[in-house]
Amino acid sequence: MDGRPLHRPPPRHRPPAPAASRRSPRPGGRDASDCRANGVAEGPLGRGRSSTGHGLVALLASEPTIDIVGEAGDGREAVRLVERLGPDVALLDLRMPVLDGVGATAEIVGGSARTRVLILTTYDTDADIERGVEAGATGYLLKDATREQLVEAIHAASRGETVLASRVAQRLVARMRQPVPVALTARESEVLNAVADGLSNAEIGRRLIIGEATVKTHLLRIFAKLDVSDRTRAVVVAMDNGLLQRR
Incomplete structure (x- = not known):
């Protein structure tokens, strides 16, 4: 399952939004969009599960600062949704039909949309982590992340901050500390x-x-x-x- 939450601050002179997407101001005059994120999810709800046992989209749907703006059935569709909707964050799994998460990440990052990619997966091997990071993912989370961790990660990713699950960060640091083998031509x-x-x-x-x-x-x-x-x-x-x- 892949989901893509988005977070984008509005332009200074933003025209009135359609009624279906207009956000009501918060108490004190602050527009909710100032700290809101929009999202797109890839894959059937049943494929992406958190430790709470709820589908990812259902889990995020109740979060007032995140809008799920789309869901895709495979990696190729996720790329098309990003191109059409221009979300702030795309939440992707590494394992997706048609086009896997690495391929989708590379296309999204290389496309015209300024969408950040946050990988959410059960796979934490060195090879999987490196493939995702090298493809341009802003963050890499594991599916045992709590709702609070996921929401925080989505907002951080939308700001361009690197987000790594603690186990993933430990693996990357350990790998960086390994001596690089020297080879002569x-x-x-x-x-x-x-x-x-x-x-x-x-x-x-x-x-x-x-x-x-x-x-x-x-x-x-x-x-x-x-x-x-x-x-x-x-x-x-x-x-x-x-x-x-x-x-």
Whole structure:
């Protein structure tokens, strides 16, 4: 199930809204639209469940600061609804028929509407999280989120703030802390092997039939990848990490 709540402040000189969508002012003269969000949901109600056991749309329908402006039966329809209605937030699931949540997110983010995408799903694997975030989702929540957490997340997403479930945030931080594996290209390995053989830049160029300037460029890239500043250290670090195969 995907839903898309929207939150957009009105322009300064907004024409009168149709009676069906006009919002009554709050006590004190403040228009309810100042803190209101509109939404579109994708999928049958029964597919998206919160911990309360109620459908997502039914759960949000009673929230006075959120308007559900549409529901879609699949990811492709969700994209079309966003294009037509221009909601503030689209609430999407990763698993949707026709077009999955990642594909729908990418199309929505790349489209003309300024709609933020908030993913609400049961999937919290590293691969799923990365796919959703890389596609451009503003937030990523799990379906065990409470109603209060969901409402708060929708409003935060409508303001452009990043929203992550605590488990999702922990996974992302842990993954970022993992060392990035270093890999040398075939040419960089050839250059470094030549360095290990004690050849000068000019000699390396003649061996590999490349210019001396090209040799220097390869060495600079090798130094950057290995986080070293000289040739000897580059050879040592590469050998320690199994990146240099000596014949």
